[in-house]
Amino acid sequence: MATFTRPRTLKETITHYCPGCGHGIVHRLLAEVIDELGIREKTIGTAPVGCAVMMYDYIDCDMIECAHGRAPAAATGLKRVHPDKIVFTYQGDGDLAAIGTAETIHTANRGENITVIFINNVIYGMTGGQMAPTTMLGQRTTTTPEGRGMHGEGGPIHVCELLRSLEGVCYLERTAVSSPSDVLATRRAIRKAFECQIAGKGFSLVEVLSMCPTDWKLSPDKAVKFVNHEMKTVFPVGVYKDK
């Protein structure tokens, strides 16, 4: 019997996300993994500032809202006080790699035993499409109308590559949600990252290349092509660390 149905941990509420937005797919995968591992009652998540700001309305586990970028610091506190709980953060690229750079790097470096779900949509979604640290060279955004340039804005930050060298990091994988096989790979990666935390191995992060059709000003089908043909060239998918 093959069934494809709503996971228990995903609430029935209709999300506020735009049509074709990757956040909805990642929410479902996260909920599927929490169900599979049977950890719903002991999981605490952090909702970000960014388009997923109201994610506590969608995911049926304990959640707190964190100030923009500060989730890894808040999650550090949660996990240290509740070492028996499973703690994850869910963060966009503006959140994790711009305002929260210090929290991200130092939390990873301390090897805090938490899991980070990092949504890389190469743009600031919620605020209307400004350049993110991950915006690609030449990519036009509202703050780089001529395209991001190496001299001026600098190149895109590759988070997995950047964190790989840190001793406390146990698992890093970059995946996408732009085709059914990519979706399956993301689900496996999220599961693996949670398993690392359950085994007490340290910091784990899954970077998901995700569609933002609205701020890219592309239709959902073209947004999927944008991930597959442009983003994956700049941000190769794969396992960056597994120890």
Added chain:
Amino acid sequence: MSKNNVDIHFDAHRCKGCGLCVIFCPCGNIRMSDALNEQGHPYAELIDADRCTGCGLCFRMCPDTAIEIRSNKTAKR
């Protein structure tokens, strides 16, 4: 249940009309409605229930969990 023993349901109320299921259905078996739902979106519809293999690719791509599939193919075999 269809010929292939697949029970597939598209929830027009949840659908946002993104069309990702349409692009990824290997059977080309999904189309968008002409009518709009209460959110103002066209919604995905199955073209022919008997042609659906129950592969689940549409479910995997749907950002809004607007599709649910139950199939007892393996149970039958």
